[in-house]
Amino acid sequence: xxxxxxxxxxYTVRLELVDxxxxxxxxxxxxxxxxxxxxxxxxxxxxxxxxxHIPVEVDxxxxxxxxxxxxxxxREAGVNVIRAGAERYGEELSVVLIGDLVETDLSDTLxxxxxxxxxxxxxxxxxxxxxxxPSSARLRLATETGQRERALDTVRELADEKDLHLVEPxxxxxx
Amino acid sequence: xxxxxxxxGAVGRAVCELAGSYGHRVxxxxxxxxxxxxxxxxxxxxxxxxKAERGTxxxxxxxxxxxxxxxxxxxxxxxTLGDAEPGFSHAxxxxxxxxxxxxxxxxxxxxxxxxxxxxERDSAGTVxxxxxxxxxxxxxxxxxxxxxEDVTAVRGVLNGTANxxxxxxxxxxxxxxxxxxxxxxxxxxxTDPTFDVExxxxxxxxxxxxxxxxxxxxxxxxxxxxxxxxxxxxALDLASEDGRTVRLVGEVTDGEDPxxxxxxxLVPEHGTLAVTGTQNIVQLETRHAxxxxxxxxxxxxxxxxxxxxxxxGRLP
Numbered sequence: 001x002x003x004x005x006x007x008x009x010x011y012t013v014r015l016e017l018v019d020x021x022x023x024x025x026x027x028x029x030x031x032x033x034x035x036x037x038x039x040x041x042x043x044x045x046x047x048x049x050x051x052x053h054i055p056v057e058v059d060x061x062x063x064x065x066x067x068x069x070x071x072x073x074x075r076e077a078g079v080n081v082i083r084a085g086a087e088r089y090g091e092e093l094s095v096v097l098i099g100d101l102v103e104t105d106l107s108d109t110l111x112x113x114x115x116x117x118x119x120x121x122x123x124x125x126x127x128x129x130x131x132x133x134p135s136s137a138r139l140r141l142a143t144e145t146g147q148r149e150r151a152l153d154t155v156r157e158l159a160d161e162k163d164l165h166l167v168e169p170x171x172x173x174x175x
Numbered sequence: 176x177x178x179x180x181x182x183x184g185a186v187g188r189a190v191c192e193l194a195g196s197y198g199h200r201v202x203x204x205x206x207x208x209x210x211x212x213x214x215x216x217x218x219x220x221x222x223x224x225x226k227a228e229r230g231t232x233x234x235x236x237x238x239x240x241x242x243x244x245x246x247x248x249x250x251x252x253x254x255t256l257g258d259a260e261p262g263f264s265h266a267x268x269x270x271x272x273x274x275x276x277x278x279x280x281x282x283x284x285x286x287x288x289x290x291x292x293x294x295e296r297d298s299a300g301t302v303x304x305x306x307x308x309x310x311x312x313x314x315x316x317x318x319x320x321x322x323x324e325d326v327t328a329v330r331g332v333l334n335g336t337a338n339x340x341x342x343x344x345x346x347x348x349x350x351x352x353x354x355x356x357x358x359x360x361x362x363x364x365x366t367d368p369t370f371d372v373e374x375x376x377x378x379x380x381x382x383x384x385x386x387x388x389x390x391x392x393x394x395x396x397x398x399x400x401x402x403x404x405x406x407x408x409x410a411l412d413l414a415s416e417d418g419r420t421v422r423l424v425g426e427v428t429d430g431e432d433p434x435x436x437x438x439x440x441l442v443p444e445h446g447t448l449a450v451t452g453t454q455n456i457v458q459l460e461t462r463h464a465x466x467x468x469x470x471x472x473x474x475x476x477x478x479x480x481x482x483x484x485x486x487x488g489r490l491p
C-alpha cells in the first residue's frame with residue numbers, strides 16, 4: 001500500500017519482566033502475532049528496575065496502527081510496558097531533593113517516578129556523614145516529549161507527601 | 176514638583192537627599208511618629224540631622240504632612256500585607272485630592288492593586304511604582320514601553336538577601352545558618368530575615384508584575400511561595416556537579432489567569448540568571464522583542480530612590 005499512514009516506523013518498547021522462565025518469549029509473542037518486525041532485543045539481565053524486575057528493550061518496526069495494537073496486546077497479556085514510542089527520551093530534566101531520603105524510602109520514590117512515564121536516567125546521592133545535615137539526591141529524568149510537566153507534577157506530589165524539599169528546574173528548561 | 180515623603184527609612188531619606196538634584200522640592204517629611212512641613216521647601220539636611228540625633232523629623236505628626244499642599248506623595252512606609260495599611264490609605268487620600276502618588280511600598284500594589292487603580296481612575300493624579308520591583312532596575316517602565324500585552328512571561332532573581340546567601344553557600348560550601356549570620360553582620364540581611372529568605376519579598380514583586388501584565392486581581396495569596404531555608408551545602412554541590420546552581424527564582428506567566436511561583440530553582444551555573452551577591456536580574460519574554468535581560472541593584476536606599484525620582488520625572 002502506498003498510503004503514508006501505512007509506512008513502517010521504528011519503535012523502542014521498554015518492558016519489565018518478572019525473572020521467570022519463559023517470560024521473554026511470552027512478552028515477544030504479541031509483537032510477532034500483530035505484525036511487528038523485531039529488530040533487536042536488549043535483555044538487561046543483571047540490572048534490575050527499582051521494582052526488582054528485569055528491564056528489556058525491544059526495537060521493532062511496524063506501522064503506527066499496528067504499533068498501537070501491539071502495545072495494547074502486550075498490556076493485555078500482562079506484560080508491563082514502561083514506555084512505548086518512536087522517540088523515547090524527548091526531554092530531560094534534573095531535580096534535587098533534600099530531606100530524609102533514606103527514611104522516606106528512596107527506592108519507592110524512584111519507582112513511583114518511573115511509574116509516571118519518566119525514566120530515572122541518573123541518581124546522585126549525598127549524605128554528609130557526621131553532620132545533622134539532611135541528605136540530598138539529584139535525579140536526572142528522561143521523559144517523552146510533552147511529558148515533562150507530568151513527570152514534574154509526580155515529583156512535586158512525592159516531595160509533598162514525604163516532606164522532601166524539592167529544587168525544581170526552571171519552567172520550560174534552562175535559560 | 177513639590178514632594179511629600181511619608182516614611183523615613185533608607186529609601187525615604189535617600190529620596191529627600193536626592194530630590195533637589197532632580198529639580199524637585201521636598202515640602203513635607205513624615206516618619207512613624209513625627210513630621211516636618213514647609214510649603215516653601217524644607218531644608219532636608221536639617222530635618223535628616225534631627226532624625227539622626229533625636230529620632231524625630233519635626234514637631235508635627237504624620238497627619239500634618241498628609242494634609243499639607245504637595246504635587247506628589249512618595250509612599251515609602253514599610254510594606255504591610257493584607258489591607259496594606261497605612262500605605263493604601265495614604266495613596267488613596269492623595270489621589271482623592273488629585274495629587275500624584277509614587278510608591279516604594281509594595282503593599283498597596285501587591286495586595287490591593289484593583290482598589291488602587293480604581294482610586295486612580297477617579298482622580299486627576301497618576302500612580303507609579305517602579306521602585307517596588309527590582310529597586311533601581313527599570314523593569315516596569317520597560318514593560319510599559321514594550322506594552323504589557325507584548326510581554327508573555329517574566330522570571331527573575333528579585334531578592335538580594337536570598338541571592339547573597341545562596342551564592343555564598345554555593346561558592347564557599349558553607350551552611351545556611353552560617354552564611355545568614357554573616358549576611359546579618361554585613362547588613363545585607365535584616366535581624367529578622369523571614370520576609371527575604373521565605374520568599375515573601377520576591378513573591379510580592381512577582382505579584383506586582385502579574386498585576387501589571389494581567390487583569391490586576393492577583394494578591395500574595397495567589398502565589399506559590401517557597402523559601403531557601405531548607406537548602407544545604409550538599410544539595411548545592413549536587414547541583415554544581417551537574418553544571419547548575421540554585422537561585423531563588425520568581426516566575427510569572429501571562430494569560431487569562433497569570434500564575435506566580437517563587438522557589439529555589441536549578442539554573443545553569445554560568446547562565447544569565449545565576450547572578451551573584453545582592454545583584455538582581457529580570458528576564459522578560461516578549462512576543463516581538465525576544466528575551467530581554469535587565470540586571471542591577473535591587474535594593475539600597477539611593478538605588479531605590481533613583482527609581483522613585485525617575486517615576487516623578489515621568490509624571491504627566
